[in-house]
Amino acid sequence: MFEWISDHSTFVQASVGIVTALVWVIYLHILVSGLRRQRRSEILITLAGARDLSGRILVSNLGFEPIYILDILLRSRAEADERTVSVAERTEVRFEDRTSSDQVTLQMPLKSGDFVDIGQFETLLRRARPSASQHGDASDLTHVEITVVAVTAATTSIVAARRGFGIERSGKDRISLRADSLYARQIRRRRERRRIERQLEDLL
Template sequence: MWTWILDNAAALSVALNAAMLLVWLAYLQLFLTSIRRSNRAVIHIDMAAGQNEDARCIVTNMGADTVYILGVKVDLDCDGDAREALVTDVLEEDGPLGGDFRERTNQGPLAGGEAMDIGSFHNIVDRAAMRMGEDISLTTCHSVEITVVVAAQ
């Protein structure tokens, strides 16, 4: 047995080095996958505090890094007609921006693990109707799709 190993030492060395290279490549793949996953922005949009139109729409940053919310877009399917509007700003008043800017807009930074209430679904549809200048109510809509646009590192 030992003589066979000594006679084939060069071939065994090449085979074992190739196997070790495959193990290191597998480790490298796991390492790169975990880095990519930890740096990815994941945004979760859900309803809270109810199951009707007065339920709150909550946007949560499930990633580790801070993201910046650029806008909130609503797609409405009302009476067979598709409509869309940006509802990023909360209030439609033209007064000065005193106090916390988060009271007037949904734009801004959202830290990792942080959640933001962007309003009730009834309020969001009302804001979209105001933006479009149409008389739309949540009861006439078949579907409401909310898209949050974020900028991540």
């Protein structure tokens, strides 16, 4: 055995070098993947309470990095109309009651594990349609999509998540909400993020 190793020392050294290199490559891949997971944003959008217009929308930061909520976009779809507006400003709070920044706007930092209540679904519709008199004028709506846009120190561009809700009607004036998916979809493709950035620029 030792004689064979001695006779083929060059081959053995080359094989050991290749195995060592493979081990380091695998280790580096695991290390880089772990760092990417730690820096990757994860924004949760949930409906709490009743599954109707009185339900409250919660935004949670499940990523390891803190985020800063830059804006919240609401896209409402009706039979003959579709619009996307910002609902980050708490327009329902009276001016004299605005004693702190969180009563003025939803633009705020969220640490890892933190969440913020952005309001009732009905309130979001009122912010999107301020001229509506009842239920944010949801009588003609068929679908609503909420997009949370944020920034983080881990990336030079925005991060975002989106979740849609179908609006179903049963009986007289009875409205229920049904989420399109179990979780909010994380928007990671550069093209989609650039499209959202252009929407924000248009809303300036």
